[in-house]
Amino acid sequence: ENLLQNQVAIVTGAGSGIGRAAALKLAQNRAKIALVDLHKENVEEVKNQIEEMGGEALVLEANVSHPEEVENCYKRTIDQWGRLDVVFANAGINGEVAPIEDLEPNEWDLTISNNLTSTFLTVKYAIPYLKTDGGSIIITSSINGNRIYKNIGMSAYSTSKIGQMGFGKMAALELANYGIRVNMICPGAIETNINENTWKENEKLKKVEIPIEYPEGNQPLEHKPGKAEQVADLVLFLASNQSNHITGSEIYIDGAESLL
Numbered sequence: 069e070n071l072l073q074n075q076v077a078i079v080t081g082a083g084s085g086i087g088r089a090a091a092l093k094l095a096q097n098r099a100k101i102a103l104v105d106l107h108k109e110n111v112e113e114v115k116n117q118i119e120e121m122g123g124e125a126l127v128l129e130a131n132v133s134h135p136e137e138v139e140n141c142y143k144r145t146i147d148q149w150g151r152l153d154v155v156f157a158n159a160g161i162n163g164e165v166a167p168i169e170d171l172e173p174n175e176w177d178l179t180i181s182n183n184l185t186s187t188f189l190t191v192k193y194a195i196p197y198l199k200t201d202g203g204s205i206i207i208t209s210s211i212n213g214n215r216i217y218k219n220i221g222m223s224a225y226s227t228s229k230i231g232q233m234g235f236g237k238m239a240a241l242e243l244a245n246y247g248i249r250v251n252m253i254c255p256g257a258i259e260t261n262i263n264e265n266t267w268k269e270n271e272k273l274k275k276v277e278i279p280i281e282y283p284e285g286n287q288p289l290e291h292k293p294g295k296a297e298q299v300a301d302l303v304l305f306l307a308s309n310q311s312n313h314i315t316g317s318e319i320y321i322d323g324a325e326s327l328l
């Protein structure tokens with residue numbers, strides 16, 4: 069439980085689901101955590117939980133698809149603790165689910181900017197602070213980042229997730245000389261808030277004649293979705309020195325869902 073002693077981590081999308089579970093796991097391992105999310109109240113709760121464990125946390129309300137807000141998150145983290153070691157670029161949305169012919173350009177842009185541009189920004193503005201001592205960047209992509217796409221109506225989401233994969237590999241190469249590692253995690257269906265409204269009756273999808281796959285129960289290993297805490301264990305491994313020869317990798321955490 070001391071894997072990240074004296075280290076500082078920033079977690080985006082820390083108010084819910086995978087980001088929240090990872091923030092708690094990294095804090096349990098003694099990292100100080102900057103908690104970034106659109107929704108302040110949710111991260112306040114996480115901060116309280118971390119402080120109850122005897123840890124330290126900083127609440128940063130920000131939209132990570134806006135450059136100046138991301139830059140400011142790093143400035144405030146450095147002002148608070150003077151260093152940065154781990155970046156978990158995790159915030160994301162499912163976005164509008166609709167057949168391509170019905171997907172509005174502004175809905176497309178929203179998903180791409182929240183999931184892909186945000187990843188670029190979160191990595192870009194971390195570099196000046198990670199350069200000195202190296203560090204670990206973890207990007208939450210998805211099994212939708214690299215498989216046959218069964219979740220129809222999610223063209224923007226899939227594009228953003230596969231985009232993160234290409235970007236992350238390029239970043240791993242560019243940043244290797246600084247001792248900065250960059251890895252992608254690819255969860256299958258995980259029980260979080262993100263899927264709450266996505267798969268309900270969707271009028272727009274009714275006209276597409278491909279059966280819609282609801283991801284729940286579709287994982288060979290346990291016949292149910294994974295848990296955010298299971299993903300958090302993988303994030304801890306990639307954040308810590310235990311993975312110090314792993315970079316540019318994509319790691320699936322999906323109970324073999326991607327093999328179906």
Ligand code: NAD
Nearest residue numbers: 081083084085086106131132159160210257258260261262
């Ligand atoms: P979640 O909805 O529970 O949490 C996502 C958090 O990100 C929310 O708190 C939200 O407010 C925040 N967020 C979204 N856009 C933001 C922005 N622009 N700026 C700041 N914060 C923002 O969802 P989750 O399942 O924990 O999702 C985390 C990541 O995991 C996402 O990138 C998602 O695509 C990915 N993922 C999830 C699953 C799954 O089944 N849950 C599967 C594969 C990948």
